[in-house]
Amino acid sequence: MKHVLQSVAALCLTLLVSLLASAQTPAPPPEDGKLRIICFGAHPDDCELQAGGVGALWAAQGHHVKFVSVTNGDIGHWREAGGPLATRRRKEVEGASRILGTTVEVLDNHDGELMPTLENRQKLIRLIRQWKADLVLSPRAWDYHPDHRNTSLLVQDAAYMVTVPFICPDVPFLKDNPVFMYYTDRFQKPYPSQADVIVNIDPVIDKKLDALAVMESQFLEGGANGNESFMPTSPKDREVKVARVRQGHAARNLATAERFRKELGEWYGQDKAKQVKHAEAFEICEYGRRPSKEELKKLFPFFDGSGGKSR
Amino acid sequence: MKHVLQSVAALCLTLLVSLLASAQTPAPPPEDGKLRIICFGAHPDDCELQAGGVGALWAAQGHHVKFVSVTNGDIGHWREAGGPLATRRRKEVEGASRILGTTVEVLDNHDGELMPTLENRQKLIRLIRQWKADLVLSPRAWDYHPDHRNTSLLVQDAAYMVTVPFICPDVPFLKDNPVFMYYTDRFQKPYPSQADVIVNIDPVIDKKLDALAVMESQFLEGGANGNESFMPTSPKDREVKVARVRQGHAARNLATAERFRKELGEWYGQDKAKQVKHAEAFEICEYGRRPSKEELKKLFPFFDGSGGKSR
Amino acid sequence: MKHVLQSVAALCLTLLVSLLASAQTPAPPPEDGKLRIICFGAHPDDCELQAGGVGALWAAQGHHVKFVSVTNGDIGHWREAGGPLATRRRKEVEGASRILGTTVEVLDNHDGELMPTLENRQKLIRLIRQWKADLVLSPRAWDYHPDHRNTSLLVQDAAYMVTVPFICPDVPFLKDNPVFMYYTDRFQKPYPSQADVIVNIDPVIDKKLDALAVMESQFLEGGANGNESFMPTSPKDREVKVARVRQGHAARNLATAERFRKELGEWYGQDKAKQVKHAEAFEICEYGRRPSKEELKKLFPFFDGSGGKSR
Amino acid sequence: MKHVLQSVAALCLTLLVSLLASAQTPAPPPEDGKLRIICFGAHPDDCELQAGGVGALWAAQGHHVKFVSVTNGDIGHWREAGGPLATRRRKEVEGASRILGTTVEVLDNHDGELMPTLENRQKLIRLIRQWKADLVLSPRAWDYHPDHRNTSLLVQDAAYMVTVPFICPDVPFLKDNPVFMYYTDRFQKPYPSQADVIVNIDPVIDKKLDALAVMESQFLEGGANGNESFMPTSPKDREVKVARVRQGHAARNLATAERFRKELGEWYGQDKAKQVKHAEAFEICEYGRRPSKEELKKLFPFFDGSGGKSR
Amino acid sequence: MKHVLQSVAALCLTLLVSLLASAQTPAPPPEDGKLRIICFGAHPDDCELQAGGVGALWAAQGHHVKFVSVTNGDIGHWREAGGPLATRRRKEVEGASRILGTTVEVLDNHDGELMPTLENRQKLIRLIRQWKADLVLSPRAWDYHPDHRNTSLLVQDAAYMVTVPFICPDVPFLKDNPVFMYYTDRFQKPYPSQADVIVNIDPVIDKKLDALAVMESQFLEGGANGNESFMPTSPKDREVKVARVRQGHAARNLATAERFRKELGEWYGQDKAKQVKHAEAFEICEYGRRPSKEELKKLFPFFDGSGGKSR
Amino acid sequence: MKHVLQSVAALCLTLLVSLLASAQTPAPPPEDGKLRIICFGAHPDDCELQAGGVGALWAAQGHHVKFVSVTNGDIGHWREAGGPLATRRRKEVEGASRILGTTVEVLDNHDGELMPTLENRQKLIRLIRQWKADLVLSPRAWDYHPDHRNTSLLVQDAAYMVTVPFICPDVPFLKDNPVFMYYTDRFQKPYPSQADVIVNIDPVIDKKLDALAVMESQFLEGGANGNESFMPTSPKDREVKVARVRQGHAARNLATAERFRKELGEWYGQDKAKQVKHAEAFEICEYGRRPSKEELKKLFPFFDGSGGKSR
Numbered sequence A, B, C, D, E, F: 001m002k003h004v005l006q007s008v009a010a011l012c013l014t015l016l017v018s019l020l021a022s023a024q025t026p027a028p029p030p031e032d033g034k035l036r037i038i039c040f041g042a043h044p045d046d047c048e049l050q051a052g053g054v055g056a057l058w059a060a061q062g063h064h065v066k067f068v069s070v071t072n073g074d075i076g077h078w079r080e081a082g083g084p085l086a087t088r089r090r091k092e093v094e095g096a097s098r099i100l101g102t103t104v105e106v107l108d109n110h111d112g113e114l115m116p117t118l119e120n121r122q123k124l125i126r127l128i129r130q131w132k133a134d135l136v137l138s139p140r141a142w143d144y145h146p147d148h149r150n151t152s153l154l155v156q157d158a159a160y161m162v163t164v165p166f167i168c169p170d171v172p173f174l175k176d177n178p179v180f181m182y183y184t185d186r187f188q189k190p191y192p193s194q195a196d197v198i199v200n201i202d203p204v205i206d207k208k209l210d211a212l213a214v215m216e217s218q219f220l221e222g223g224a225n226g227n228e229s230f231m232p233t234s235p236k237d238r239e240v241k242v243a244r245v246r247q248g249h250a251a252r253n254l255a256t257a258e259r260f261r262k263e264l265g266e267w268y269g270q271d272k273a274k275q276v277k278h279a280e281a282f283e284i285c286e287y288g289r290r291p292s293k294e295e296l297k298k299l300f301p302f303f304d305g306s307g308g309k310s311r
Helices: A002-022 A046-060 A082-100 A118-130 A146-158 A202-214 A235-259 A261-268 A270-275 A293-299 B002-022 B046-060 B082-100 B118-130 B146-158 B202-214 B235-259 B261-268 B270-275 B293-299 C002-022 C046-060 C082-100 C118-131 C146-158 C202-214 C235-259 C261-268 C270-275 C293-299 D002-022 D046-060 D082-100 D118-130 D146-158 D202-214 D235-259 D261-268 D270-275 D293-299 E002-022 E046-060 E082-100 E118-130 E146-158 E202-214 E235-259 E261-268 E270-275 E293-299 F002-022 F046-060 F082-100 F118-130 F146-158 F202-214 F235-259 F261-268 F270-275 F293-299
Strands: A036-041 A064-069 A103-106 A135-138 A179-183 A197-200 A279-284 B036-041 B064-069 B103-106 B135-138 B179-183 B197-200 B279-284 C036-041 C064-069 C103-106 C135-138 C179-183 C197-200 C279-284 D036-041 D064-069 D103-106 D135-138 D179-183 D197-200 D279-284 E036-041 E064-069 E103-106 E135-138 E179-183 E197-200 E279-284 F036-041 F064-069 F103-106 F135-138 F179-183 F197-200 F279-284
Touching: A036 A046, A036 A118, A036 A146, A046 A064, A046 A082, A046 A135, A046 A197, A046 A202, A046 A235, A046 A279, A064 A082, A064 A118, A082 A103, A082 A202, A082 F082, A118 A146, A135 A146, A146 A179, A179 A293, A197 A235, A197 A261, A202 A235, A235 A261, A235 A279, A261 A270, B036 B046, B036 B118, B036 B146, B046 B064, B046 B082, B046 B135, B046 B197, B046 B202, B046 B235, B046 B279, B064 B082, B064 B118, B082 B103, B082 B202, B082 C082, B118 B146, B135 B146, B146 B179, B179 B293, B197 B235, B197 B261, B202 B235, B235 B261, B235 B279, B261 B270, C036 C046, C036 C118, C036 C146, C046 C064, C046 C082, C046 C135, C046 C197, C046 C202, C046 C235, C046 C279, C064 C082, C064 C118, C082 C103, C082 C202, C118 C146, C135 C146, C146 C179, C179 C293, C197 C235, C197 C261, C202 C235, C235 C261, C235 C279, C261 C270, D036 D046, D036 D118, D036 D146, D046 D064, D046 D082, D046 D135, D046 D197, D046 D202, D046 D235, D046 D279, D064 D082, D064 D118, D082 D103, D082 D202, D082 E082, D118 D146, D135 D146, D146 D179, D179 D293, D197 D235, D197 D261, D202 D235, D235 D261, D235 D279, D261 D270, E036 E046, E036 E118, E036 E146, E046 E064, E046 E082, E046 E135, E046 E197, E046 E202, E046 E235, E046 E279, E064 E082, E064 E118, E082 E103, E082 E202, E118 E146, E135 E146, E146 E179, E179 E293, E197 E235, E197 E261, E202 E235, E235 E261, E235 E279, E261 E270, F036 F046, F036 F118, F036 F146, F046 F064, F046 F082, F046 F135, F046 F197, F046 F202, F046 F235, F046 F279, F064 F082, F082 F103, F082 F202, F118 F146, F135 F146, F146 F179, F179 F293, F197 F235, F197 F261, F202 F235, F235 F261, F235 F279, F261 F270
Parallel strands: A036 A064, A036 A135, A064 A103, A135 A179, B036 B064, B036 B135, B064 B103, B135 B179, C036 C064, C036 C135, C064 C103, C135 C179, D036 D064, D036 D135, D064 D103, D135 D179, E036 E064, E036 E135, E064 E103, E135 E179, F036 F064, F036 F135, F064 F103, F135 F179
Antiparallel strands: A179 A279, A197 A279, B179 B279, B197 B279, C179 C279, C197 C279, D179 D279, D197 D279, E179 E279, E197 E279, F179 F279, F197 F279
16 A cells, blocks of 8 residues: 555656746746735846745745746847747846745847737736736836837736636636835836835845845846847956845945835834835836725735735 | 655546646647557548548557648538637547547638638648657648638648757747648649548448537538528438438548559558459659558558657 | 609609718718718717717707717627627617717727727727818727727827828828817826816707617616516516616716816806706817817807807 | 699609719619629720620620729820829720610729729629629739739639628628629739620620720829820821721731630520631639539620520 | 058048948947937928927037938929939938038838837937937927828837837847937817927028928928919019028927027026027937936036036 | 058058948948849858859859848857857858858847848848949848848848939939849749749858858857867867758758759750759849849859859
């Protein structure tokens, strides 16, 4: 009997591993009452930059967070490009993902060539449905990079449609439109980014910086706008440069806290808000479900210590 | 210890089932030295019609056969259409698949609107690679239905490209170009369909007819060109109509045997060939690997009783 | 002589009927000095919801109103889809149209897949020209449904171009750019919907509710977001549900009146404005002709009893 | 009474004229048991060149013939182009049409830019259905001009689909797939044009030449490959040039008779065949209904004096 | 020796002339430390209208200014169209260009059909890179003409991407993102045009009006919205009409000065600002480099008499 | 005087070099009565493989030969990809070009993604016109690689259209349709490649092999289907591998001579034909001008020692 069981177990494990290896889209998590969040970025580093902190916070509470890069990032370097770079960057976000406790998927669209097509829209509809998302994050449609703008348009175009049964009838539709929110940015037109929710990421800032540090192609080496001078010339030089990158990333989240200090007060109370150093902010998209503050607190269970599921 | 093993096994099975349930694309079979065949059809019934017999023969030997419908068949009926019809037809081919011992996948493209786009080509490249196909079957590009022609073009466009590492770099490329072959048909221009391989399907003709019978929307009810008069009006009438459908299907395979009697002789010897009643024939596509007769015999292990793997 | 005339008349009528039956696009109305309004919606119910009241008011004065659904609505139900649903919905809007006294056309584009292509833009240019429109209504480009946004973009893209002779040279161009206006909505970004004109629809609110009631697939049965529980289980239950739907629709127009009470005052005077219960509001699109208040009063001849034509 | 009738007749006529003026697509003919033929050409002169003779023969028997130019011909001249040329050419084919007794429609697609898109395919599906065609003619897909090839592909793609109810569900489908045939041409690869039917057009050759003569932009002035030297410099010179054009056109039909003398014999008998001077030939497309010789004789009622309808 | 040199010089000149004649894209100017500005308009007259003054000012200082029309303007007339009109309009902008001292290129895209495709985006990326632009001007994305809006989108989509090496790797990338700015316009939604820089064009207003006068197809004859009444009937009438056109153009720049008098004060000081009659204004696009006021003064070296290069 | 001349010459040379450096499309050669040939291949090595011999022969006689790669070859390697590979391959064909005496241009389209779009067709129309080509070479549309097939379709689609003035009116049209011919290949369906002209390339076989040897990424390293084992491990190993590559290339041209020995006889006479070792063969495309044997001899001036120009 024991042998049989052992064999069955062994077989199962083998099959499992083979399945996991072969499956392109990571299997969605079980429906365990935890929150389910899916974040879209244009390139393999965008989600990490914009939601790496809040992602780590959710993950720490056992919620299910998935980062999706809508392009493969294959022109995101000054010396490398194409499939080899795409492969390198997928490994980088997988590394970051392990640090943050999140899941990651990279879609095989050319970097710099993302268009708001029906095909891409439907890919996103399927991903949101398969993740059974409660919350969907994306960039705003006002941004300096055309891929960012088009990622935003694609997510907007997927909003609501995820609830319509006979579009993409091969994937079960969502009964409720998720809440859709935008990452923050510094663009002012046609209207400035708002902080409808703002989260103190001090508890996980080091984890976030560690995760970003994994993406050497982008930050240490400078990505598309880097050049030879970015490359460390010695272990010592490398240390200096890595430190500079971390500092740059931290500064960005410091600036978010500074800019939205008032909103921090609304969520954390004035006293606590003053002490927040690093923050990530999010704006509600009008095309998803319109959450009450109460619902927002359930989706972002970081304001009173609770971590319960919202639905 | 036994309990631990039991628990592990249970867990594995649970995970396995959940993975299988959630994954859209059926997981590819293990690499066990068996043949791996992937067949493309335009609609959920085309592969079954063209290769249902040979599919059942391969399956009976433990080889891995996958039927892919490139459209979801959502206009393939005179009274029903859209997502509900697509769902019905997916279930039909799943039923057929269980009878034949094959695997099936239906792509969510509108029936009657399939175009030879780059996106569709890349979907097929990925499917062929994921299946690690030794052999790929498709319709010819000369056919009465635009979806059939475009399915053929898409498969032709995927041939060879499956071996190029940096197209679709997210899915491991194939080291060898598979053999690509076409189903047979009756079109004469610009040149008539050839029977480079022809297979006696008498041993499985009933299984094939059973599988086709499952697809009631298409055959019993007449599909896109049916009408009210196709609908059985009584159990008796139904029996009559089902029998007529079976006869029609059998006749098609009888005609193939008749038309290519000479070729049957080349594969089975004259004596045996004379006795073959039902056959399916296939023509080599010049854009895949060019197989020797020896290799063809390994890919179609039906001529001398052997069932070994070819690669 | 009389017989000849009778024969001619009979022949004419026959031809007329045959023409009307065969023509896909309803023939435009005669140029009789009456206003000519064309309204675009994404789905077969959008125009009726947004401009059913004002449409009935215009029609009652003998003006020519056409509602165009830019998609065929073929995924707008939780249980039905495809061509059969499109057919059902076309009949529904034809029914509504008979009640409102308006004309209706449904374009055969898939629901949920409308894209702002050149082909679609040119279809709209032709429709606006053929109707010789004085006024064109459409949704805003800020809306929860991608089809609504794309309908708006397409109409914006047709504005002005309708006056350029050598785009679509097969249809006579308009000498003047029509006035283009948007329906009202509740979206706030990048700026909230404005009520540049607001119309008291109390005189026709019942007619509007009757017309909406005809569209059972959408309102009684819940459309894409309905489910089994929407279906009436008895004549009594049906009555209750129909009443609830009417109430919901009325509430929407009540809210418009409430929200734009100030603007109502500007058009009707404070006293009269206070008594208005149901209203429809419209915002001027900057890409059409810029009408003076005087011209607006001619286009919306509802404020002082007159119903004269404006051009 | 008489006055009433007169008024009704007058009104009917007015409405009729206004309808005819405003309708873009000419209304299809009544269903009177006569044959219904629709011919597609890429440019406004292609149908006339390829089927002007047979068109005149059908028309003389009261059958309904429609010529459709799939592009507007707007680059078909060495000095003129764009909308003004498109307008000129539409008038030319309308003139030719009046001589031949056929109907004509010109689609507003740019000349030289025709692509085999889904939108164009669906336009053709609708036209074939609206005409309730028994027979559809088009160029072959092997031809020197990309617009000719794409016209052929579009017609091939429409074949069969005209019988499928839920593609273009806004236009009633055809119960039977029409017979599809190709015009003849001199291209040899991948196989030479065949004369499955060949028609003696001697009885109408003058009518055909007259109709072609109307298209001065193309033949007198040389079309896209003309130049200043084509332009007549005096009435005398004009006469000479017009005569040369007629001779050229006649020569083309003489060559067809010469090339397919054997096939002429099969249809007319050897004796009669020898006397045929001008002919037009047609090849059966495998994607339409496969007509027997008997059915062909009904579709081309020119071989034994009969002119009855075939269906 | 002298002869050899003469021969070499002659050869060089010959080659040079032949190169200049044959090259489609005008060769970019030498890198001589002067400013490099590239301006995009949708039609051959848009750049001249929006930046003809500032263009003449830059040119007078020896800076390098290129005007690009993204369409060929081939429907921009009420009587002419197609290639002949495109040719006429290219000659018109070449004439204007000679007056202003600028360079000009017209892309061969159909007027009225410009779409924000990847191909068009990449054409613009190449043009900006080849010009090694310091400053890029374009319309805003809020405008009455779809071609204007799409020109704006295409330029926005090119911003930043010009700095990414491996998009369009066949043209050397720019190390720095240029400054991108919008022309001014009168549209108010979603926010009104701003005058981040405003330039007194009084010194060149006559040159600008002269340049615009060259474009007779557009202004004297009325362009797409003209008609027979625009055509001068006598030399005297022509004089009157030309004068009226000049006045209209001047009025537009007068209105700009009036509207942004405050901003003129910020750049010229209150006293000088009051005297400015004609002005052109520009708004900073957030997707290019964000210039300081100091950098703006270098890019627009018109405020203190200097004309130095900024980089 | 001499100094002035020297300065002018220097200036000219400087300008020339700067022009040549900056111009994307190499300037077309002067019209000197020599033949003008343009060859299209899908990837940077296809023209060289198919027409490297005949190209060298033409060049040796002073004729003007241009090789165009329609894609940039950016997935044509097993380890490298993207822009860096495209750059490497452009340099390789430039090197090959210097050896052969030909000109080369590489279009920036992704390898493996070439589609027969209107944009690509028009690019080719412009290139053929700018080169004022007498003869155009391309692959056949029957070939294992989708990019090869699409290159063929694009060239076919450009044929004839190069003579139509108002397509691409920005580039002067050709008065005569060039002769279009296909490279030879081994595909049999729908009909085998024919040798309408066959050329003895023995005089330049070493030059051709030298030119191919420059393309190390493709041949020494194995291109897309190579792997680590292709890489030379020592100078000795390199020599061996280079020799093997040369042998392989030579064998291909040996096989062409062998296969078309009969046709060689028709062009060279039986005796001479027997001695030919290496050959390149070409088939006439029916969509270009139909050359007589006399004209072919002028286009391929290799059969009787003459090298005169044909037009």
